[in-house]
Amino acid sequence: MSEIRVAVRRLLDSEQAAPYRGKPLVVACSGGPDSLALAAAAVYVGRHRHVPVHAVVVDHGLQEGSEAVAARAADQLSGLGCSGVETVRVTPGGGGGPEAAARRARYEALRRCRPEGAPVLLGHTRDDQAETVLLGLGRGSGPRSVAGMRPVDPPWLRPLLEVSRRTTEAVCAELGLSPWRDPHNADSRFTRVRLRTEVLPLMEDVLQGGVASALSRTAAQLREDADALDTLAEELRARVRTPEGLDAPALAENPPPLRRRVLRDWLRACGVPELSDAHLREADALVGDWRGQGGHALPGGFELIRVRGTLLVECGGRRIEERASDG
Numbered sequence: 001m002s003e004i005r006v007a008v009r010r011l012l013d014s015e016q017a018a019p020y021r022g023k024p025l026v027v028a029c030s031g032g033p034d035s036l037a038l039a040a041a042a043v044y045v046g047r048h049r050h051v052p053v054h055a056v057v058v059d060h061g062l063q064e065g066s067e068a069v070a071a072r073a074a075d076q077l078s079g080l081g082c083s084g085v086e087t088v089r090v091t092p093g094g095g096g097g098p099e100a101a102a103r104r105a106r107y108e109a110l111r112r113c114r115p116e117g118a119p120v121l122l123g124h125t126r127d128d129q130a131e132t133v134l135l136g137l138g139r140g141s142g143p144r145s146v147a148g149m150r151p152v153d154p155p156w157l158r159p160l161l162e163v164s165r166r167t168t169e170a171v172c173a174e175l176g177l178s179p180w181r182d183p184h185n186a187d188s189r190f191t192r193v194r195l196r197t198e199v200l201p202l203m204e205d206v207l208q209g210g211v212a213s214a215l216s217r218t219a220a221q222l223r224e225d226a227d228a229l230d231t232l233a234e235e236l237r238a239r240v241r242t243p244e245g246l247d248a249p250a251l252a253e254n255p256p257p258l259r260r261r262v263l264r265d266w267l268r269a270c271g272v273p274e275l276s277d278a279h280l281r282e283a284d285a286l287v288g289d290w291r292g293q294g295g296h297a298l299p300g301g302f303e304l305i306r307v308r309g310t311l312l313v314e315c316g317g318r319r320i321e322e323r324a325s326d327g
């Protein structure tokens, strides 16, 4: 138990989590071992810091008996001493398959349920992180995916990213909790499940242990590099900004990873939906490989246009400006 308490305390005391000092804590709990163990540790830490700890259980209503699973989780959370336990029923909808729809609905509900300014603690572990990194590597994703999940990603806090799933299981056993076993976690039709049950154990065997923590270290190093590049990109964006858009020749003098970040942040500020790394590379051709081509289609009906030396964003033939809040 102490390892998890230390992990919660350490993250709450980190510089990045400073905005959450003294705020109530919300624990997102599925009823599974990771988030139950997290809730137990959060209650302990919250009590010492005189901050209330709420728990939210989201019932997606997708599996038979989900209501009973949520009720069982809520009971255990009350038993652990959470000051408030809320069960929220959501109706997942929209595109991208049932898993993605459930995730969207869950995160939306968790955002809505938290008291003003409070963080939401999630139970992702080192093993989840290792799976995320491997998945990203295997699919040839960009550095953003391979860098894995962030411990602090407002309003989400992930205190268990250095803690193994074995530890959360042991904590639940130690506390006499009976966590829910999601049948999806044993369903080999899911790629993530096969990574967990087949690929990672094989890697452990071949590399003689420590794979999850090695992958998690790789992710942490990538995040550090990414943060440094983000800072440089912010400075560069300020230098290449013009009254209409961006100064393309000035941007072109910089290395592609920096250019792509400037483009990403600027497009985001113009209200363009998030671009994949691959799409950003294509858009960057207007900067780094310009042969007179005029524009590049973006999601959401937007277009990136190059008029001589200036990059502009248009939508329906109208020029779009950066939102002031992001400038």
Ligand SMILES: Nc1ncnc2c1ncn2[C@@H]1O[C@H](COP(=O)(O)OP(=O)(O)OP(=O)(O)O)[C@@H](O)[C@H]1O
Pocket (backbone or CB within 6 Å): 027, 028, 029, 030, 031, 032, 033, 034, 035, 036, 056, 057, 058, 059, 060, 106, 121, 122, 123, 124, 125, 128, 182
């Ligand atoms: N139905 C839910 N209600 C509230 N929070 C949830 C729910 N499902 C997932 N979460 C939160 O998101 C985290 C990661 O979700 P994921 O489905 O990957 O869980 P997991 O790795 O199986 O963890 P757990 O053992 O806590 O279920 C969980 O630890 C929990 O904090």
